[in-house]
Amino acid sequence: MSEMMMNREPEAVPGSQTGAKTGTKAGRAEKIAPEVKAVPDTVTAAFEDFMEAFESFKDVNDRRLGEIEQKLTADVVTRDKMDRINRAMDEQKKVLDQLVLKKARPPLSGRGEQGPDAAEHKAAFEAYMRRGDEGALREIEAKAFSVGTSADGGYLVPAETDSEIGRRVSVVSPMRALSSVRTVSASVLKKPFSTAGLSTGWVAETASRPQTTTNALVELAFPTMELYAMPAATQALLDDAAVDVEDWIASEVDIVFAEQEGDAFIRGDGTNKPKGFLSYTTVADASWTWGSLGYLATGVAGGFAASNPSDLLLNAVYALKAGHRQNASFMMNRKTQGEIRKFKDAQGNYLWRPPATAGEPATLMGYPLAEAEEMPDIAASSLSIAIGDFRAGYLIVDRAGVRILRDPYSAKPYVLFYTTKRVGGGVQNFEAIKLVKFSAS
Template sequence: MTSAPEIKAVPDTIADAFDGFMGAFEAFKDANDRRLSEIERKLTADVITTEKVDRINKAIDEQKKVIDQFVIRKARPALGRGEANSFEAMEHKAAFEAYIRRGDEAGLREVESKAFSTGAAADGGYLVPNETDTEIGRRLSVVSPIRSLATVRQVSGHVLKKPFALAGLTTGWVAETGARTETTTPALAELSFETMELYAMPAATQGLLDDAAVDIESWIASEVDIAFAEQEGIAFVSGNGTSKPKGFLAYTNVANASWSWGNIGYIATGSAGAFGSSAPCDVLIDAAYALKAGHRQNATYVMNRTTQGAIRKFKDADGNYLWQPPGTPGQPASLMGFPVTEAEDMPDITANAYAIAVGDFRAGYLVVDRTGVRILRDPYSAKPYVLFYTTKRVGGGVQNFEAIKLIKFAAS
């Protein structure tokens, strides 16, 4: 009898964490195989075996979280690289630090005046130096899973308007001397993506700001990035489009057989709040193959950890597990050969929930960033703390409605 894996509470390296993750998965397969064998022999699984499977399943998720944390830390770029070494960037950085630490606006006014910036000091705040702005963006791409899958566009205005061809030119075969009839003009739809204001307001004591050893820019980025990523993650999945991006679950969802442009197609599991009782994994295959070939080859499954834990127990007809762990740290797990992205903002498996999405999110979902992150220093509202009202403008929405499919946990 295989014992549950011993998991080191705080692994020293990402290699240690990955070894623990793979060990937990091997133990999970042994325990789950025993559970399935008991069901075949006795029509029910032993309670102890079931509890062990669930416990190891949770241990796998915990180990994956640890690996993700190592990957995020590794992905964070060092400040002061590239154009940050130019005279203009160094001047901006010095002026920005003076503003953050002491509220001295003169330097930033001069810098932004030279750059013909439209940023107003008192009301609009000041632009964060480029290296800090870049770091926040990079961290978001790691922490916010939908952002990392989607297409990201930078805009200088409030709205991005995107034309989309619903159909191509009409063509036809014709004899060498036959009459050529005029073909129809391709139909175009215009999609509009408005950027909404996302804010965070970290606070610091004056003592912290006076400490020359503190890297102020790094501190602001570390305070803001997680807060922004959490809000983005929710909005890109289920945001209603009012003062926030519109998530792909917020659009009208229709049975895939009745799909039309402007809607998201879904495949039902055949059972409310559960996978189908017979061949439960078929719906996963059906959803992936509801995508056109061009989108299917770039498809990714999106679900939360709880849903992934349920799918981890599925096998194919040959007894192979459908869910497979990543080959190396930092790579996604796979489901029937397609990568799996964990998005904790996806709903759990409940009646009528759209708990799984699959699609080519690069083609299907668009994230719009307005260039620049702004900070307004407020030393008055929360004395003795200094508040830093940090804002950026972000929009998002579905740009190709045939590139994303959903799985609905319902009878139909």
Template sequence: MTNAASVAPEVKAVPETVTAAFDEFMEAFEAFKDVNDRRLGEIEQKLTADVVTRDKVDRINRAMDDQKKVLDQLVLKKARPQLGRGGGELSAEAVEHKAAFDAYIRRGEEAGLRELEVKALSSGSGTDGGYLVPPETDTEIGRRISVVSPMRALSTGRTVSSAVLKKPFATTGLATGWVAETAARPQTSTPQLAELSFPTMELYAMPAATQGLLDDAAVDIESWIAGEVDIVFAEQEGDAFIRGDGVNKPKGFLSYPTVADSAWSWGNIGYVASGAAGAWQSTDPSDTLIELVYALKAGHRQNGTFMMNRKTQADIRKFKDADGNYLWRPPAAAGQPASLMGFPIAEAEEMPDVAANSLSVAFGDFRSGYLVVDRAGVRVLRDPYSAKPYVLFYTTKRVGGGVQNFEAIKVVKFAAA
């Protein structure tokens, strides 16, 4: 009689519903636990695992990753409502803006948008040309990007009207002390202030459409533009927020100087060493994760989230605690994150694979630790000339980002010390 757990699950036809995809993912996890338990038992008995068993564990791990990708795509698709279709009543100004923007996108008619600018006494089109999209489209683009980009979803967001956000912070707190009831109260020293600067950089995309598509009245142009740019914007932002170098892009938290957490100082990201060069330590690798969690202060730890890519997560799925319980737990429901030691896991493919001196696992209170700065408005410039017979839509937004609290994020460095 064939043991169902001994056969690695194959990726079946793409499920049509989120529920079906979630059920398949949970079945794969149960099979993974059975086969991995057998692998660990073989290691205890023979000091090594059977090659066939190891291969099954790896295949199930890959199958789980594939099924999780399908599940994520279905959840993302479900989170994309059509713009302008039964979304509730709009104000007269919003209706007028939508109509004028639609005329500009479809036929290049600028008169309506220019009239709106005059009424609002604002500069909706900059010196480099283009017009701001309607607020509903701008909001929808931002919401969709938050679904795709884990860093944007986890971080604090600020919208500004200038090119740079400057944020003061106190490097030292107020002096305090205990005094007797009748003792003198000397004046305390004032806190020392410094300033963090978050410049906004230009991010662009240039979707193209035929004039025939634009002439089709059944096509929701606003939804089409939002759908074209949200994924590419999210991918570019996600990469910059994690490993951007700060040159013409936001500065990612992995680009800041790192120091051993025992020698941490402001302006640096503290790290916990894995105990082995380019690998997890051979015995009790989960101890590194425990050290990472408790490297954060309690106030940040209670809001902590792990961040890593799928490959690193596949390694961690095999970890158990002293009682034999798996540290990694699957999502409680579709659309929710998996958890590690009770803390949610954010999957970010921009996080590096495990390698010598890599910073492949992060844990932190990202809402306190990282700031995303958006300059108000997404701009679209219509270009019917450069790529005939296509009409190009040069779509730009300005965004910046950087670490605002260096205490709130810690990483694992895969090194001996």
């Protein structure tokens, strides 16, 4: 590689002004990230921009590590470049995630429904949403004897709209995508769980067989709580035949539901909402017992250890049993990921790897990494990193049906659409999730 290529760096971080100059030994201007480009309109273009920024990130971080080895500290300018590229990568990843989400959304407008019954239900629901005409819905649901329809008001969303909201939420909320999801018709799901198996032992051929102890069972309860949204529309908007009312409701509700669910599944207190896994009792993993989540301490309050900081991540991985480790994923927010992105192994390879293709998650030490902004920032005694088999460890309970009640009276001239969904959640296997705590012990 020529000297010119060795000394060449990108010029400006995306989002900053181009043409910023910094001094070099050769007296030439350096670049610190790809040039500012227009917001990409395709997933492929966004992915290419993100990978270009990652290459710049590796170059500057290698220089920072070299300065630390030579001078025991990194140059201020290099650290500043590092922070700016890190922030730029986060912004580009957000753009990429949004484009992948948009691409994943299936179209509405009734093309997914089949059969005369589905078409009849859709037409009746459209009449109810636009004009409040509930006669057709009453006939259809009475004829079907739907167990999801209660006498206290409200009608079930047609199957297509209900599933559309569910699909969008599963993309937005990492917990819903990673965890087990169970649909129930009752208000509470009770699940027995065996915390210890049957005892056994070896015996001689003619020796007596004493009775062994039975396995220990605990009953876990997952009540469903009501999540609601109430978008409003004018009657003029509803009278406009060009407006897809079902798509409008889905777009209004899905992000709100996703944000509320994602927060509750991670840090909800269990009062009128699901209980997040960070709200359970935590203990040092060496003292772990059923009913609590084990954590491993970094040894430093509010930070990683100064030497070999990545060893703790490896210890957290192997704190899981082999069965859970095979299906494990890391979970943290973007700021924590920005710190870990700098870590290398003994051979100089980065532990954090970008997605292989657009739409796939980044990996850390070979395990998928899910970004959840509800995870806390690194601070003293914070539980900022989780790793585990979330499908085995956390259970999300959905009450069947999303319910909509049309209210044209309470906020005239607007028509309110009181949309509700009953959701619960909690830890179902306490040994399947481990935490990293930023504390001395």
